[in-house]
Amino acid sequence: MANDNERPIPGASVGEQFQDNARMSMRNVNIFYGEKQAIFDVSLDIGQNQVMAMIGPSGCGKSTFLRSLNRMNDTIEGCRVEGQIAMDGQNLYDEKLDVVELRARVGMVFQKPNPFPKSIYDNVAYGPKIHGLAESRVDLDEMVESSLRKASLWNEVKDRLHQPGTGLSGGQQQRLCIARAIAVNPEVILMDEPCSALDPIATAKIEELIEELSENFTIAIVTHSMQQAARVSHRTAYFHLGRLIEVNPTEQVFTMPEHELTEGYITGRFG
Amino acid sequence: MDKLKFENHIASVFDEELEEIRNDLMAMGGQVEQQLTDAVQAICEADSQLAEQVIQRDHRVDEMELEIDEACVLVIARRQPAASDLRLVVAVTRAVADLERIGDEAKKIAKHALELTESGPSPMGYSEVRHLAQSVSQILRNALDSFARFDADTALATMQEDKKIDMEYKTALRELVTYMMEDPRSISRVINILWVVRSLERIGDHAKNLCEQVVFVVKGKDIRHRNGQ
Numbered sequence A: 001m002a003n004d005n006e007r008p009i010p011g012a013s014v015g016e017q018f019q020d021n022a023r024m025s026m027r028n029v030n031i032f033y034g035e036k037q038a039i040f041d042v043s044l045d046i047g048q049n050q051v052m053a054m055i056g057p058s059g060c061g062k063s064t065f066l067r068s069l070n071r072m073n074d075t076i077e078g079c080r081v082e083g084q085i086a087m088d089g090q091n092l093y094d095e096k097l098d099v100v101e102l103r104a105r106v107g108m109v110f111q112k113p114n115p116f117p118k119s120i121y122d123n124v125a126y127g128p129k130i131h132g133l134a135e136s137r138v139d140l141d142e143m144v145e146s147s148l149r150k151a152s153l154w155n156e157v158k159d160r161l162h163q164p165g166t167g168l169s170g171g172q173q174q175r176l177c178i179a180r181a182i183a184v185n186p187e188v189i190l191m192d193e194p195c196s197a198l199d200p201i202a203t204a205k206i207e208e209l210i211e212e213l214s215e216n217f218t219i220a221i222v223t224h225s226m227q228q229a230a231r232v233s234h235r236t237a238y239f240h241l242g243r244l245i246e247v248n249p250t251e252q253v254f255t256m257p258e259h260e261l262t263e264g265y266i267t268g269r270f271g
Numbered sequence B: 001m002d003k004l005k006f007e008n009h010i011a012s013v014f015d016e017e018l019e020e021i022r023n024d025l026m027a028m029g030g031q032v033e034q035q036l037t038d039a040v041q042a043i044c045e046a047d048s049q050l051a052e053q054v055i056q057r058d059h060r061v062d063e064m065e066l067e068i069d070e071a072c073v074l075v076i077a078r079r080q081p082a083a084s085d086l087r088l089v090v091a092v093t094r095a096v097a098d099l100e101r102i103g104d105e106a107k108k109i110a111k112h113a114l115e116l117t118e119s120g121p122s123p124m125g126y127s128e129v130r131h132l133a134q135s136v137s138q139i140l141r142n143a144l145d146s147f148a149r150f151d152a153d154t155a156l157a158t159m160q161e162d163k164k165i166d167m168e169y170k171t172a173l174r175e176l177v178t179y180m181m182e183d184p185r186s187i188s189r190v191i192n193i194l195w196v197v198r199s200l201e202r203i204g205d206h207a208k209n210l211c212e213q214v215v216f217v218v219k220g221k222d223i224r225h226r227n228g229q
């Protein structure tokens, strides 16, 4: 846990917000859509190689908060982010920071699989190409293969790399999007309800993949499935009406949550 | 979060399922208490008919264990309980196992009651049995009460009482050994009493386990194998 004077106003959130091995550090983050405030004074660390799950009732601000971690909110008209968001000590909202490069370092996977209308190969090769990561065609081939392998998709697509990505099943498309995100060698991967459009088997595959990916990447995942949070994450953050109510090791949150709002939510009770 | 409540689920059937599990557990506790009381009475009043009844009724306790266990498994499968709900369901499955074992011990006591009545009337050892049985029944009642009310303080206090039982058990053993030394003809009789006393001591241990589960439900702490602190 970080030192005490870094703590925000007392009583704001309960649990272990801070980590010694923080990869991303958010401090006193407020987010607005025009006049309306969607996130209130959230402070939180995401540790190296951790899977951080964010749960809470819909509309509580999970996606808003997640999007602020790679400045996806910049693209939303009227959205304003206050406070500090840093990766490895570097302020992500620094004016001099290259946002395109940031989104390569902090990749994102969305709710609905959204492959480009291109071949499977090109979907994965796109990032390395625009970021100039590949020196040669052979290099690129290798990157595509290793990304597809890391996304546990290689064996299923290796014989049809030049067919359109949109022809894959939903679960395969989602793994393709994950391959696309990891092709540019990110440090952090953000996932916003990545399984909500998938059937249970495709979901199980993605969950297994998340566990494997956490060996090499730091992951923040928004999920409306509490069981999914319980299965895949190391830490769980519970949001309620734009506030971070509690963050604790996942096993604690699901067996002995500290805050009664968390308890109410995960046991499926009225407020 | 000191106050536990097992209602107000958005799925109200879930409330009913948990309520039913708790009620069934209490019913099983009551049944087991009755078995213990009757078994002890069968010994002390040399009532072989009552002893037979206790032996007959043990299967009902076994059935209740299976029923409650199954209800818990169903709740886990259907509702994926979390937090206090999960702790409750887990604690109940552990508690029914202890109650079933208490039932077994009561049945053993009843069997010894039969052997004792066959070997003819003699009050030898009754006072030891009666004394220990009183303390054990009290502990069992307190354990079940603390479960019914999710009262961790009572549970913790009751666990301390179990130490008293261990003392009384040792005292009883010493006295029974003296009887055997004084009168070797009493040996077979006293050995029966020894087994009874041992069963009572075991029941005290199981009651203590019940208390540990109450603490687990209320405080989320597993205090098994920690020598009660």
Ligand SMILES: Nc1ncnc2c1ncn2[C@@H]1O[C@H](COP(=O)(O)OP(=O)(O)O)[C@@H](O)[C@H]1O
Pocket: A033, A038, A056, A057, A058, A059, A060, A061, A062, A063, A064, A065, A076
């Ligand atoms: N683009 C937007 N413009 C205005 N308000 C928004 C926008 N996106 C989200 N909100 C509002 O911000 C709040 C949080 O939304 P969101 O982050 O999507 O919640 P969650 O992901 O937890 O369901 C909601 O009240 C929502 O209506």
Ligand SMILES: [Mg+2]
Pocket: A062, A063, A064, A192, A222
């Ligand atoms: Mg959302």
